[in-house]
Each structure stands twice: as C-alpha cells, then as structure tokens.
Amino acid sequence: MLFTTALARRIWLQCMVLGAVGLAAQPSLAAGFPEHTIKIVVPFAPGAGTDAIGRLVATKLAELLKTPVVVDNRVGASGALGAQAVAQSAPDGHTLLLAAAPFTTVAAALPGAGYHPLTGFAPVGMIAQGPLVWAANNALPANTLPELVALARQRPGALNYGSAGVGGVNHLVLESLKARTGTFVTHIPYRGIAPATVDALSGEIHLLTGTIPALAPFIRDGRLKALAVTSQRRSSALPQVPSMEEAGLPGFNVLNYFALMAPRGTPSSVVQTLNAALALVVELPDVKARLALDALEPATGTPAALEAFLVKDFEGWKQVVKQQNLKIDAF
Known part of the structure; x- marks a missing residue:
C-alpha cells in the first residue's frame, strides 16, 4: 500500500505521541495538517528571553511534525503588534503566537491594544512558567x-x-x-x-x-x-529568596508564562494536533534542561486548561488596573 507524505507524517507523529505518553487510545490528528511551513510569531526582539523560547519550540516542533517551523519576530507596542498579526491570520494552524505575560497584562491595561487575548485566539497549550x-x-x-x-x-x-x-x-x-x-x-x-x-x-x-x-x-x-x-513558593533558581507568602502576602502569585496561541476559529482537530506535539516537546529532556536554565518549569496542559489560566490572569489584571485607576492610552 502506498502512503502520501502527509499521511505518513500523521502516522509517524501518532506513534510518537503514543510511545512517549503511553496513551491507550490514539489522539485525533488533523487530516492534511500541516500542509506547509508553520510560523511562530514572537512579539519581541531577537535575542530576548521570549525569542529564545520561541526558537527552541520551533526547532523541536519541526522535528516532530516533519515540516519547517520558523520564527517571525514582530516587534513593537509591548508585544501588541505581534498579537494583532496572529489574530488577523488565517485560522488554519500555520500561524501561531508565542504568548508571554504581556499578552494579558497589556490587553488589560490598554483598551486600545488592538487585540483581545480571550476572544481573538484559540489556546493551544502552555509551555512553561516562572x-x-x-x-x-x-x-x-x-x-x-x-x-x-x-x-x-x-x-x-x-x-x-x-x-x-x-x-x-x-x-x-x-x-x-x-x-x-x-x-x-x-x-x-x-x-x-x-x-x-x-x-x-x-x-x-x-x-x-x-x-x-x-x-x-x-x-x-x-x-x-x-x-x-513573585510566586507563592520559592524558586529553585534562587532558593535563598523568600516567596510572596513567606513575605506576608499570601495569594500573591505572579508568573511569567509562555504559551502557544492560534487565531480564533482554528479547527479543534488542528489545535489538538499542535497540543499533542507541544506536550511531547516540553517533556524532552533537553528542553526541560533549557527551561531550567531560564528558571522556568514545564507547564503542559490541555487547550481548555490554558484558556482557564488566561481568563483568570486577564480578569485579575483588569481588576488591578481598575483598582489603581490606571489611565493608559499609549504604549
């Protein structure tokens, strides 16, 4: 029996997922995806911490999906320009955003940010937090x-x-x-x-x-x-430094995060394929080691779990902006 390149790629990825995580049932992989190069938009400058995470994820996804995955740095407006570009892209899974903490804080603080972190995107999966x-x-x-x-x-x-x-x-x-x-x-x-x-x-x-x-x-x-x-527990990277709870502020927990987002309307089968591949990437020993160098902990999860995190984060920052009566109309 002859296999098309796309079908062979899907079967290969399916086997990788099953072998790595030991699932009894096969994940649903999107037919015909990916069809061409995947672009990860990093909304900050080359060489920054977010850029390094983006390039690491891009390299590993390319290996798993057997298709080119490139990084596109869209710099400006505290990350808003990159977010806008992805929100306006075709919802087919081939253009993704590497979101970090400013993804929610900027939108919460600036009504004119030009994107909405909840209604404009389909969450793919969390990568790491610190x-x-x-x-x-x-x-x-x-x-x-x-x-x-x-x-x-x-x-x-x-x-x-x-x-x-x-x-x-x-x-x-x-x-x-x-x-x-x-x-x-x-x-x-x-x-x-x-x-x-x-x-x-x-x-x-x-x-x-x-x-x-x-x-x-x-x-x-x-x-x-x-x-x-700024977290509720100490960081292993600075074990001598107290947490916010130890400093007398229980419940104060601010984490920088890294996650993949797709444009709203991306088919759920494509999102699930990307989520499964991302979960494998984050579990790779060399990826974990690289994250540890940046004082980050792997934080994989479902698209629904990421969405719940973003809702809580975004609403929490909006409350801070309201309570402090911040009037920000420009970046």
Missing part, C-alpha cells in the same frame, strides 16, 4: 519585602521603581503590590528591562522586578539584593 524577582539597589534601607512595604508607608511617593514599560507585567506587578499594601511607589517606565537594570545598579532607581535569568547575576554577585520572588 516567577519574577523583586530586586533593590543596595543603598535602599530595606532588605525584605515587609521592610520595603513599611518604608513605602513611611515615605509615600519617595521610593521609585523601574519597569520594562507601561502595561507590562513588570509594571502591573508593582501596581498589584501597591493595591494589596495601600502604598504609593513612583513608577518609572523604561524601554525594556535592561536600561532599568542599569539604573538600579547605579542607584538612579530604588527597585525593579525582572525575570530571574535577567537579574540573578547581579543578585549573586551582590550588586543588587533580592527581596522576594
């Missing part, structure tokens, strides 16, 4: 998050905080802390976390949050001090 870390200049007279909160209450507006830009997770995590503690810390937005880090090191600003890979080198060599990670 906390941010609160870091301070060494001259700040606070060595823990409770001490920072106490200082902010004593000196309203005197402390300042640098972020990677308005509406991003680095910005809204500060607003969430302010809302929870009734404090006021002056927000100073930068064009990216790198210049904010430079000013934190020099003492121009007091405080910032960033991903652990971005700030850990300066924490480990003593140029910045870590007050807490």
Whole structure:
C-alpha cells in the first residue's frame, strides 16, 4: 500500500505521541495538517528571553511534525503588534503566537491594544512558567519585602521603581503590590528591562522586578539584593529568596508564562494536533534542561486548561488596573 507524505507524517507523529505518553487510545490528528511551513510569531526582539523560547519550540516542533517551523519576530507596542498579526491570520494552524505575560497584562491595561487575548485566539497549550524577582539597589534601607512595604508607608511617593514599560507585567506587578499594601511607589517606565537594570545598579532607581535569568547575576554577585520572588513558593533558581507568602502576602502569585496561541476559529482537530506535539516537546529532556536554565518549569496542559489560566490572569489584571485607576492610552 502506498502512503502520501502527509499521511505518513500523521502516522509517524501518532506513534510518537503514543510511545512517549503511553496513551491507550490514539489522539485525533488533523487530516492534511500541516500542509506547509508553520510560523511562530514572537512579539519581541531577537535575542530576548521570549525569542529564545520561541526558537527552541520551533526547532523541536519541526522535528516532530516533519515540516519547517520558523520564527517571525514582530516587534513593537509591548508585544501588541505581534498579537494583532496572529489574530488577523488565517485560522488554519500555520500561524501561531508565542504568548508571554504581556499578552494579558497589556490587553488589560490598554483598551486600545488592538487585540483581545480571550476572544481573538484559540489556546493551544502552555509551555512553561516562572516567577519574577523583586530586586533593590543596595543603598535602599530595606532588605525584605515587609521592610520595603513599611518604608513605602513611611515615605509615600519617595521610593521609585523601574519597569520594562507601561502595561507590562513588570509594571502591573508593582501596581498589584501597591493595591494589596495601600502604598504609593513612583513608577518609572523604561524601554525594556535592561536600561532599568542599569539604573538600579547605579542607584538612579530604588527597585525593579525582572525575570530571574535577567537579574540573578547581579543578585549573586551582590550588586543588587533580592527581596522576594513573585510566586507563592520559592524558586529553585534562587532558593535563598523568600516567596510572596513567606513575605506576608499570601495569594500573591505572579508568573511569567509562555504559551502557544492560534487565531480564533482554528479547527479543534488542528489545535489538538499542535497540543499533542507541544506536550511531547516540553517533556524532552533537553528542553526541560533549557527551561531550567531560564528558571522556568514545564507547564503542559490541555487547550481548555490554558484558556482557564488566561481568563483568570486577564480578569485579575483588569481588576488591578481598575483598582489603581490606571489611565493608559499609549504604549
């Protein structure tokens, strides 16, 4: 019997899924998918952490699906331009978005973001998650998050905080802390976390949050001090740094995440095929090792589980924006 290339590819992937996860029943694989090159839109610049995750996933998906998978960096508007491009693409599974935390924070903070993270997309699957870390200049007279909160209450507006830009997770995590503690810390937005880090090191600003890979080198060599990670439990990448619960803020849990999204209307069979392949990718030992280097934990799951996560995340950030009365009309 002769097999077409597409059919052979589907049977091969099916066997891979069964062998890797030991399922008793065969997954439903989309007929005729993929038909050509798959494009993963990364809405941030080449070389950034999100870009590295996107290229890792693209390489492994290409190997599994036996079709080219390329990364397309669509930079601008805090990730909104890339999200807009994918939302407006053909819903056939060949154009995907690598979503990270700004996917929900920017849409929650800016009504004019130009996309809706829930109604404009079909969730494919989660890839990984990891906390941010609160870091301070060494001259700040606070060595823990409770001490920072106490200082902010004593000196309203005197402390300042640098972020990677308005509406991003680095910005809204500060607003969430302010809302929870009734404090006021002056927000100073930068064009990216790198210049904010430079000013934190020099003492121009007091405080910032960033991903652990971005700030850990300066924490480990003593140029910045870590007050807490933004999650409910400690990170294995900075085991000496307390969690938010240990810092007296139970329920405060802010995670940077990475997930694949397709345009709304993508057939469920295509979404399921991509989800099955993505689950295999995330379980690969070399992928897990690479994620660990970035202080990330694998976080696979169904499209429905990702959708539930995004609903909670988006609605939570909208509540922070409302509570803090943030008026943001531009990136």
